[in-house]
Amino acid sequence: METVKMRERRQLTLPAGVVEQVQIKTNDALQVSVVNGVIQLTPLHTVASKKISLRPFLGIAKGVYQTEKLPISKYVEDLRNEWE
Secondary structure, three states, X not given: OOOOOOOHHHOOOOOHHHXXXXXXXXXXXXXXXXXXXXXXXXXXXXXXHOOOOOHHHXXXXXXXXXXXXXXXXXXXXXXXXXXX
């Protein structure tokens, strides 16, 4: 068990071993709660904080909406004519 001290402005520095063990980084959010008089810090790992590559999805809908190359105005006009 590690010990930390409260500094000015109620700041704590988490030990490096603890930070590495729970895999938190600068600007990660932590939930703070008190359970039976014990302070608990829980990392809030969110999908938003992880970088997700969209590269595998490039071109996935190629040819789905339009197979031949028409000017956009002609394509929209044809769609409107289908509504009638």
